Amino acid sequence: MMNKLIVGRFLPKDSFVHRMDARAKVLLSIAYIFIIFEATNWLGYLIMGLFTIAVTSLTKVSLKTYIQGIKPLIWLITFTVFIQMFFAPSGHVLWNYWIFKVTDIGLLNAVYVLVRFILIIMMSTVLTLTTSPLAIADALEYLMKPLLKIKFPVYEVSLMLSIALRFVPTLMDETERIMNAQRARGVDFANGGIIKRVKALVPILIPLFTNAMKRAIELGDAMEARGYQIDKPRSRYRILVWHRRDTMACLVFGLLLIILIIIKHFI
Amino acid sequence: MGIKFESVSFTYQPQTPFAYQALENVSLEIPTNSYTALIGHTGSGKSTILQLLDGLLIPTEGLITVNDCRITPQTKQKTLATVRSQVGMVFQFPENQLFEQTVLADVMFGPLNFGKSKEAASRLAKEALRLVGLPDDLWQQSPFELSGGQMRRVAIAGVLALEPKILVLDEPTAGLDPKGRLEIMQMFAQLYQAKKLTVILVTHQMEDVLRYANNVIVMDTGKVVKTTTPLTLFADEKWLKQHQLATPKVIQFVQKMKQNGIELTALPTNVTELADLLMQKIKIEGDRQNDE
Numbered sequence: 001m002m003n004k005l006i007v008g009r010f011l012p013k014d015s016f017v018h019r020m021d022a023r024a025k026v027l028l029s030i031a032y033i034f035i036i037f038e039a040t041n042w043l044g045y046l047i048m049g050l051f052t053i054a055v056t057s058l059t060k061v062s063l064k065t066y067i068q069g070i071k072p073l074i075w076l077i078t079f080t081v082f083i084q085m086f087f088a089p090s091g092h093v094l095w096n097y098w099i100f101k102v103t104d105i106g107l108l109n110a111v112y113v114l115v116r117f118i119l120i121i122m123m124s125t126v127l128t129l130t131t132s133p134l135a136i137a138d139a140l141e142y143l144m145k146p147l148l149k150i151k152f153p154v155y156e157v158s159l160m161l162s163i164a165l166r167f168v169p170t171l172m173d174e175t176e177r178i179m180n181a182q183r184a185r186g187v188d189f190a191n192g193g194i195i196k197r198v199k200a201l202v203p204i205l206i207p208l209f210t211n212a213m214k215r216a217i218e219l220g221d222a223m224e225a226r227g228y229q230i231d232k233p234r235s236r237y238r239i240l241v242w243h244r245r246d247t248m249a250c251l252v253f254g255l256l257l258i259i260l261i262i263i264k265h266f267i
Numbered sequence: 268m269g270i271k272f273e274s275v276s277f278t279y280q281p282q283t284p285f286a287y288q289a290l291e292n293v294s295l296e297i298p299t300n301s302y303t304a305l306i307g308h309t310g311s312g313k314s315t316i317l318q319l320l321d322g323l324l325i326p327t328e329g330l331i332t333v334n335d336c337r338i339t340p341q342t343k344q345k346t347l348a349t350v351r352s353q354v355g356m357v358f359q360f361p362e363n364q365l366f367e368q369t370v371l372a373d374v375m376f377g378p379l380n381f382g383k384s385k386e387a388a389s390r391l392a393k394e395a396l397r398l399v400g401l402p403d404d405l406w407q408q409s410p411f412e413l414s415g416g417q418m419r420r421v422a423i424a425g426v427l428a429l430e431p432k433i434l435v436l437d438e439p440t441a442g443l444d445p446k447g448r449l450e451i452m453q454m455f456a457q458l459y460q461a462k463k464l465t466v467i468l469v470t471h472q473m474e475d476v477l478r479y480a481n482n483v484i485v486m487d488t489g490k491v492v493k494t495t496t497p498l499t500l501f502a503d504e505k506w507l508k509q510h511q512l513a514t515p516k517v518i519q520f521v522q523k524m525k526q527n528g529i530e531l532t533a534l535p536t537n538v539t540e541l542a543d544l545l546m547q548k549i550k551i552e553g554d555r556q557n558d559e
Binding site: 065161177184185186188191203207 | 274282283284304318321323344345348351352354356358359361363364365375376379380381411423425426544
């Protein structure tokens with residue numbers, strides 16, 4: 001079930017994007033979401049599309065993988081696209097039925113939303129496929145540092161974040177194991193009405209919570225035994241290094257933004 | 268009848284960059300009423316086989332027959348319930364699957380799911396709890412208040428209450444103390460005798476393989492490399508070394524004696540048998556000396 005999800009998973013490889021600094025990748029991924037809203041016409045989206053495909057080819061992961069990554073989210077995308085299409089407030093009406101009406105502007109917007117969705121998912125997939133969860137946590141810690149000034153517990157939050165990321169696969173495995181164990185005892189997750197299915201979750205959730213609790217206690221003890229003290233300054237083992245390629249990537253993104261702004265205002 | 272795998276392959280997450288082939292063209296047969304040990308290194312595909320024969324996974328290729336049920340890549344999830352009602356599966360660290368408010372309710376959970384009435388389920392649950400030797404003053408307690416060993420017993424009772432014809436054990440004694448290990452393994456051996464079960468045991472404890480099993484399947488990197496009896500397997504010192512499998516202590520002892528010129532008439536499967544064989548040997552030697 002969860003296995004089909006590509007977004008959020010890390011695929012270790014050696015490529016240009018893999019070698020980039022995690023801070024650059026996180027920043028650029030966020031920047032990308034803002035940049036994409038600068039594309040407001042066909043040409044803009046064409047450039048964004050080509051650019052995104054170029055980036056994915058730099059990761060040495062096949063385009064097919066990215067397309068597979070979009071598949072599990074297809075229902076969300078379809079839903080949004082249909083809402084856009086049927087409830088457009090203005091434009092020339094092409095088709096009308098009861099409260100639904102399709103207008104030319106609505107149709108156009110729907111296509112834009114579709115493209116935007118796909119591109120953003122692809123770019124987030126680039127980030128997670130090429131960056132190890134721990135590197136993302138380190139990058140976020142670094143990027144959150146200015147918040148120390150307003151007494152935000154940056155180190156604690158980033159510790160929680162890296163532990164959480166570390167345990168995502170462990171908990172997924174455990175969920176799978178518990179599900180299998182309960183299926184072997186006759187629980188049916190695939191059939192029945194909504195109430196029956198929700199009830200079938202109880203035998204998974206309770207063991208999962210109690211095990212997570214046990215694990216948290218054990219991890220806390222182990223950390224204390226190894227000398228972890230909260231509020232004490234610590235040195236770091238993994239050090240992020242900003243290379244020239246990261247600066248270059250930022251410049252390319254800047255260039256992209258400028259091109260899009262020119263297209264938006266002058267073409 | 269029994270369990271049969273016919274050129275079964277299984278790939279996790281097929282058609283993704285994370286694809287991993289766990290089984291490659293596996294054919295094997297587990298006769299009814301046998302005690303089969305499935306051994307091999309971590310990652311050799313043992314657990315995948317167990318999940319396939321309980322219908323928790325569906326093969327990507329090939330055919331699996333469990334008693335009368337046929338599982339093929341086309342089999343729908345819905346039809347697998349019959350397989351699961353016949354196979355009782357004790358997972359690794361089964362105490363992690365307890366969730367009900369009382370011990371009794373947790374053990375009743377399985378039978379109720381397979382359509383037993385409340386009375387029948389309660390009767391089966393009590394029977395199973397007696398089998399695993401859990402004192403009845405604990406039956407109304409929360410399973411989370413029990414000790415680790417007791418929790419494991421409750422979990423095993425939850426599987427036994429299903430009255431399976433095929434009992435699948437995935438390292439049932441991992442993490443238990445020596446006494447608990449022995450008790451649990453003895454219990455399974457008795458059940459095997461008394462209820463004419465088919466038992467499939469996955470373990471890294473070669474002592475248990477030698478002592479309890481009458482059939483061994485050795486797996487290596489997703490393939491079956493040998494099917495034989497424990498005694499034949501452990502007699503072949505060279506082959507074991509090649510496949511980096513451990514030899515049970517009793518057999519090691521016999522081999523050491525052989526190196527020093529003392530040969531026994533047969534291979535023992537446990538310490539008692541070893542002692543008997545040694546006594547025989549001493550008697551024979553004594554008789555011979557008396558004759559001279």
